[in-house]
Amino acid sequence: MKHSISIITFLSATLNAQAPIIDYPEFETYTLSNGLKVMIAEHHENPAVFMNMMIEIGSMDVPIGKEGLGGIMSELVPKGTTAHSADEISAMIDATGGGIGASVGLEYSNVSGRFLAEDLGFGLNMMAELLQHATFPEEEFKLTMKQNKEGIKTWYSDPSSVASAHGDYLLLGETPMGRMTTEASLKSISLEDVKEFYNRIRPDISTLVLVGDFEMAAAKQLIESAFGNWTVEGIKQTRPDFGYPALNGLKFQFVDNPELDQATIYILHWGIPRKHEDRYAIRLANYIFGGGAFSSRLMEVVRGEGGKTYGVGSWIASRKDYGAFGIRTSTRNPEVYNTYQLIMGEIKRLRQEGVTEEELRKAKSFYTGSQPLSLESPGAIAGNILSALYYGFTIEDLETSLIRLNAVTLEEVNDAIREHYDEENMVLVIVGKGEEIKPLIAPIGTFDESFYKDDVHD
Amino acid sequence: MKKLLQISLLFIVGLGASEPTHFVLDNGLKVIVLEKHTIPVAAVQVWYDVGSHDEWDGIRGTAHLFEHMMFRGSENIAPEEHARLINEVGGYNNAFTSDDVTVYHERLPAGELELALRLEAERMHLLKMSDEILATEREVVHEEYRQSTSNPIGKLFLKFRGKMYPEDHPYAVTPIGIMDQLDTISVKTCQTFYDLYYGPENATLVIAGDVDLENTRTLVEKYFGAVRPLGTLPKNPNLSVPEQTEKVVLNEKSSFDLPVTMMGFRVPGSAHDDIAALDVLSYILSNGESSRLNQTLVRDKQLALGAGGFPMAMKGPGIFIYFSFYFPQVSSSKIENAIMDIIEDVRINGVTTSELTKARKQMLAGKVFERYSANSLANSLGNAELIMGDYREFNREIDRFNAVTAEDVKRVANTYFVEEKMTIMHIAPEDLSFLKKCMFWIAGLFM
Known part of the structure; x- marks a missing residue:
């Protein structure tokens, strides 16, 4: 299925006749046999590529009392895979001048990378390696937990964050959206929890968008090579219904x-x-x-x-x-x-x-x-x-x-x-x-x- | 290396982007234009060659307070109307004041270039001020100061910055100013400031994005051509600073529950030849997880939660700052020694070829990513013109960076990062109980 996105062109004609027309990138959308949705578009302005993976799992899926699990997991993913150690991974990524970042949002997670065009293959392979083969070494888990337990002690240094944390709890209550990461919640997180949360990441709840300076056919081959063997085990987790109770008064x-x-x-x-x-x-x-x-x-x-x-x-x-x-x-x-x-x-x-x-x-x-x-x-x-x-x-x-x-x-x-x-x-x-x-x-x-x-x- | 150069060429030429060019109006206004026709967005920035370093004692904070007044009405534009008109066409605008410059910027649909130019020209010579509006903006600036100092480390950083220069140096006070002096600034002071510095020959107009050079020239002439020059510009203050010969140690307490150490060394101004080597060193020390400071302090020795080093580029003497926030059981001297050991290693052994290659590629990639944004391009051009002295440095930057050798890095480390020339601030958490202190002391023996 091929989508032609011409938002600005369309708007130019209908809303503002004075506005110049933009050639919006043309996306090709398809699904790999393992269920991973892919959208790719060529964009040749500069010799760079941008890759962005959305995974439909977020901190809303973290059990009550284990707040912070998503963040710990995303910090630990680049700290070792079956092929490379943490230091090897960071050295390889840094050497490209690009980067890969991961964040676990409330509703979904995002792994994004940007690289010079010549490093497209490396970027895709590294993203695939991190998503499929993280090993979570125990010593890395201990170090990450130690850092986070100290770091969390300073959360209150920003008054705006303090206000948000209280406001969210008063509105959203005892839900993963209302609760915040605390020293106690971090203490309750085990290495097994992290691995279990990581194992919920799977291709059939993920979508990869790739935009940049490449040729479509070559990029599709690289994607197939990097993500085609991503296997799925077990059943998809479903998100609980949180209820969202009404506020009665002030x-x-x-x-x-x-x-x-x-x-x-x-x-x-x-x-x-x-x-x-x-x-x-x-x-x-x-x-x-x-x-x-x-x-x-x-x-x-x-x-x-x-x-x-x-x-x-x-x-x-x-x-x-x-x-x-x-x-x-x-x-x-x-x-x-x-x-x-x-x-x-x-x-x-x-x-x-x-x-x-x-x-x-x-x-x-x-x-x-x-x-x-x-x-x-x-x-x-x-x-x-x-x-x-x-x-x-x-x-x-x-x-x-x-x-x-x-x-x-x-x-x-x-x-x-x-x-x-x-x-x-x-x-x-x-x-x-x-x-x-x-x-x-x-x-x-x-x-x-x-x-x-x-x-x-x- | 060959591959890098190929990318560099591609980068400089760019698709849909032209080389930056410039023209000068009869009244002295310099206009720099970079055409980039990939998306109908334009960035318009007016860089005034005036910053907080131009203030004199008694009016500290005027440059920044005055920046606020520039949004509060002129002969044909009502207070805040400038911002609203830009918003109305889908654009954004704001301004910032640094030690060296004051910059007003718009980011808007390219078809609205004329609006931005009309508004910027209007406030360049037809500004109106009143006591009432000045009183309101003074309160707003007080709130800005309170907000920036509500973080205990932010507050102490201002103090640290001040201690990096002699008390009477123009950089000793940051642009936010001195609050007591702010309260005494009158409309007359602001008018004097406006009359002294806000004229076409003291400004550079930077335009980047989906614009046409000839049409831009016509529009700039139309709106800025009639702006009268100031005639005489005030002399630039003397920014030279005597060499620091003694280490300065500042010990502070704060309510922040992690200890923090900041180390500052004075470095030359941005136009100096050594800046490229210092930039390379900055990449090697702290760009990425595998950089030396992170790798040593956070990963290998596991003393800290974070560490870095970066240059604060100024027109006059700048600062290279190293920092770390670390575990409470780690002593400040241990952190200081660990950072000094890293510096010492560079001073003695220099940096490796692979570190240089990595730094070059990181710099190149960063520049490529920056090129998508018309606003970032305008910002880099303005910075090159006003701070480095020539907008063409914008394109030379990569070549200068790539030309830096390991020997250059070693030399600048030996020249600038000497212990006697250091100002260091250790910030300790203030509410450690005696029991906790004892526990941390014992734990520290094993770290």
Whole structure:
């Protein structure tokens, strides 16, 4: 099956007659006999290749109490295979000037590599070796665990991370998404756990996207040679249903850090899943409200008018089965209450008055215009495609996404705002110096309190 | 080596990219253009030859505060309207202030080049300032400072940076400034700063991306041609620094639960011939898992969680910094000695041919990956022009890097990385209990 992706060409014709036309790479899509999906496209701008493997297993699949397992596994994969030691692997990769990185995200994992074009074969073979033949030597496991157990002790040095950790736990609770990696969870991870998690990686839950300076036929041969013998054993694991309980009312958490002279404010509530029918309306609303940097209402009110912060923003995180909506800022201690009130006032205004036709026009114009900026790098192209595929979109959906976004009406945006923004059922976390801040935030409500170095949960 | 050179040629020519070129307007504005027609994106950057090193005592922080004011309105553009107009066409914009330069940058659809040029020209000569807006931006900068110092190591790094230069040196204060002095900066001070430094002959306009040279020239003439030159530019401050002859040791405590050590050595400015060899050494010491610092401190001796070394490139004397964050039971002297042993080995034995080959390929690959982004290209061109002294260094960089020999690396290590010329900061966790200290002391005996 062959897909021709001509997003910009298409948009140029329909949305903005002034925009120049881009030749988007043409992808060929096929599946190996072991179930590995492959998408490849030639891209000859520079002598480089980008490879990106998405594996449908993530930290959502890690058992409760073993948080951090995904990270430990991904750190250990390049620490030894049946063919090479850790030091040999790092020396070989470094010698190419390229690199391979692995990350275990919430929903899926990603192994990505970029190399000069002459090292395409090496890159594919090394990625295949790491995905199929990691050996997890015991001494490497001990060293990695020792490093992580020390490293985790410094997680609280960033107030924003502290706020996120508390906010996520209050919203998502005792799920792998709500819990964080702690010293205790790391201690519970055994070498057997790591191997078992690694063995869940298999070709029939994986998709490889390869973009770069090569010839299609030669690249296909290299892929077959590297990944064709990847065998599958056992049955595919299924992900549990987490339930996602509703928030009933407001949850307030204050985290005391006596060293800070700036307070971090973090607000979180449920949002919408990635394929929700209101996704375009909410994306536009978020841009207008707090996602559009200096063009957003929050930035205008909290920074531009009041000088209360260096930055304030809102975001939408839409996963396959759930979504969240969040706001984050930081401000000098005496302004913590006023800043909170400004933000809440803007949420209420958004719900009561909605957005204007002019604001909506500008938001649509931003997303339409910015499209080519997100496609400069082949690595970004690969990432965009894999993310879309994971959430169940087709390439045709990608092609038409801006048409759909531009078709959203003012009424639809304002209906979606009233439906999904919810200032009465949310989580508020404030991190700051208790001695100065606590009296100021008392009028907001009753806060649960903790110390910034404390674990967020048992 | 032959293969490397072939790639290098391919890289320099590039597909869809032209060689950078330049022209100069009558008012002195230098314009550098790099055409790259692979995707309809353009990057526009205005590099002003003014940074925090141009400030004088009493107005420390003005260059950066003033950068904020450049977004707050001009004769025909309302406050923050510049950013909103760029966003409206799908673009992004921002600015940064360093010790040496202040840079305003836009990344936007190529068809909107004219908008970016119109807005940049407008604020180059028609800026408007008010007490009220200055008061707001001053608060914003205070928040920026608080944010950057909320991390205990970040706070101490500012102190370390300051100690690398004599107290009265222009680089002794970082661009964020001195907060007490920031509070005294008036609109009049900002206006003086604007009148002294913000003119066409003190700026370089860099444009990269899907643009046409002749059309770009026409548009630049149209919007910048009428900007009056400043006439007389202030003299550049003296950036020379007396040689450090005594080791400086700073011992600090912090709430960060891992010990950290930073070691700094002064190195010459970016245009100096030794910089290429120092860059090569930086790759060998800390680029990748197999680099010397990581391999020795993290992998072989298992003393640290991380270690690295990098040069901070400046127009005047820069700094080469080594750092490590390590296990609490490891003493700071052990880390210091381990790093000094690595340096000593380079000073005595130099580096190997395979290390040189690896560094060259890493550098080349990094440059190739960077070439996809019009913004990165514009940034490299601006940096070459303002910091290294000539935008054509952008293309010579690989050749200079490849020309470095093992002997060159050994020589620069011997010239600059001498213990008496070092400033070192050890940061220890502050709340170690007596019992924990005893345990770590005993454990340290076995590491």
